[in-house]
Amino acid sequence: MREDLRDERTYWAERRTEQLWRWAQAAGLSRRRFLRLLAGGGGAAALAAFGPRAAGAQSGSPAQAQPAKPQIHAKPTPSELFIHHGTNQEMRWEAMYGRGYVMPNAMFFIRNHDPSPTIDVKTWRLKVEGPGVAHPLELTYEEILRLPSQSVVRYIECAGNGRVFHKEVLGKPAKGTQWRLGAYGVAEWTGVPLKEILDRAKLKRSAVDVMPTGLDTRKIERPMSVAKALEDDTLLVYAMNGDVLPADHGFPVRVLVPGWIGIANIKWVGRLFVSEEPVFVEKNTKDYVLIGPDFPEKPPAKGPILTLQTLKSAIALPWPATLSAGKHLTRGYAWSPHGKIAKVEYSVDGGKTWAAAQLREPNLPRAGVRWEFAWDAKPGDYTVMTRATDEKGNTQPETVRWNELGYEFSAVIRHPVTVT
Numbered sequence: 001m002r003e004d005l006r007d008e009r010t011y012w013a014e015r016r017t018e019q020l021w022r023w024a025q026a027a028g029l030s031r032r033r034f035l036r037l038l039a040g041g042g043g044a045a046a047l048a049a050f051g052p053r054a055a056g057a058q059s060g061s062p063a064q065a066q067p068a069k070p071q072i073h074a075k076p077t078p079s080e081l082f083i084h085h086g087t088n089q090e091m092r093w094e095a096m097y098g099r100g101y102v103m104p105n106a107m108f109f110i111r112n113h114d115p116s117p118t119i120d121v122k123t124w125r126l127k128v129e130g131p132g133v134a135h136p137l138e139l140t141y142e143e144i145l146r147l148p149s150q151s152v153v154r155y156i157e158c159a160g161n162g163r164v165f166h167k168e169v170l171g172k173p174a175k176g177t178q179w180r181l182g183a184y185g186v187a188e189w190t191g192v193p194l195k196e197i198l199d200r201a202k203l204k205r206s207a208v209d210v211m212p213t214g215l216d217t218r219k220i221e222r223p224m225s226v227a228k229a230l231e232d233d234t235l236l237v238y239a240m241n242g243d244v245l246p247a248d249h250g251f252p253v254r255v256l257v258p259g260w261i262g263i264a265n266i267k268w269v270g271r272l273f274v275s276e277e278p279v280f281v282e283k284n285t286k287d288y289v290l291i292g293p294d295f296p297e298k299p300p301a302k303g304p305i306l307t308l309q310t311l312k313s314a315i316a317l318p319w320p321a322t323l324s325a326g327k328h329l330t331r332g333y334a335w336s337p338h339g340k341i342a343k344v345e346y347s348v349d350g351g352k353t354w355a356a357a358q359l360r361e362p363n364l365p366r367a368g369v370r371w372e373f374a375w376d377a378k379p380g381d382y383t384v385m386t387r388a389t390d391e392k393g394n395t396q397p398e399t400v401r402w403n404e405l406g407y408e409f410s411a412v413i414r415h416p417v418t419v420t
């Protein structure tokens with residue numbers, strides 16, 4: 001393999017070039033001319049002119065359906081545990097104070113484009129098909145449960161987590177659910193490595209991408225490279241924190257694609273499509289791309305395609321918080337897609353002075369870590385800040401670049417706390 005396509009960054013760069021080359025070939029361009037155009041400034045945009053308008057258009061624009069369904073979620077979503085955002089439910093960080101390492105299923109955030117579908121496992125089948133497999137399959141739920149399984153602890157985070165800070169910090173609102181930091185959750189996921197399933201479907205050497213499709217109203221889908229699908233911890237998940245995978249989290253099965261953005265973790269999977277060509281759909285051309293003055297168009301996508309999540313930290317306190325004066329053990333989490341967290345620093349004076357918080361085991365890569373610090377709080381108004389650094393040396397920056405859809409907010413956040 002020329003490049004490491006398990007890395008989401010490399011993957012999209014590679015796939016885009018392949019797509020442009022296909023269009024160029026179809027238009028009769030030579031490889032030389034193609035490479036020259038590609039290398040030139042604005043070359044990709046020029047090449048895109050050879051292709052269909054936007055690849056996402058092929059799948060049609062999303063239905064305008066405003067579901068009149070009373071039932072959006074299967075589990076209770078009380079406001080002590082969740083901040084409600086329509087079909088989405090944000091975990092309240094203060095509810096995680098004093099709990100264990102993983103987020104209980106009853107508290108795990110929900111990110112749904114449409115209401116959670118109800119699926120009958122008796123008739124449900126997983127189809128594994130497409131030109132990239134020699135032996136297409138249909139598996140029942142029972143058959144899947146009998147395949148070799150794995151359990152891993154990993155986080156899932158929505159690409160839009162922190163979006164509200166585009167407005168509150170950068171001063172320019174971004175479109176989409178106005179999450180604070182609660183679109184993140186750690187769980188123990190159990191399921192069948194996708195590799196086991198692809199092996200049984202006789203994955204061809206010519207296979208390029210694997211795309212899971214959801215059985216929700218708009219059949220949400222987004223591809224991954226074959227290399228990523230074959231990683232040990234890329235799973236077809238059927239259990240979450242030791243329970244049957246809950247309806248809101250993808251029952252009967254979802255994929256877990258560790259380190260990749262939330263949308264890669266498709267729920268209610270009905271089909272795994274294995275291609276021999278790059279796959280471009282709405283969720284990697286129009287959504288989940290960076291759009292804005294700092295981001296050039298990247299045909300066939302409207303901007304750079306999102307890759308990894310960003311490094312973040314959050315405080316397990318209400319927003320804004322009020323505390324009574326005295327000793328407090330302040331707690332929270334920090335997480336990075338690049339590996340373990342190396343340190344978390346905190347400031348209670350708005351960033352003038354910083355000290356190290358204590359990290360609490362476990363500290364697992366692609367999951368996160370709990371941190372805490374003792375604070376003897378005197379009455380007054382405070383801005384509490386935390387700054388995480390991961391084992392690869394990435395640190396939360398002071399600011400980030402605004403983008404229309406509000407992705408990749410990872411800057412240090414100023415949490416308002418009043419001590420009375």
Ligand SMILES: Nc1nc2c(c(=O)[nH]1)N[C@H]1C(S)=C(S)[C@@H](COP(=O)(O)O)O[C@H]1N2
Pocket residue numbers: 108109110111112113114156157158159185213214215216219220221248249250261262263264265266267268
């Ligand atoms: N079929 C389907 N899969 C989906 C989604 C969806 O709307 N439909 N949302 C995605 C997004 S954007 C995120 S962030 C995660 C959220 O997973 P959770 O709801 O279990 O927390 O699921 C992903 N998988």
Ligand SMILES: [Mo]
Pocket residue numbers: 111157158159160262263
């Ligand atoms: Mo998401």
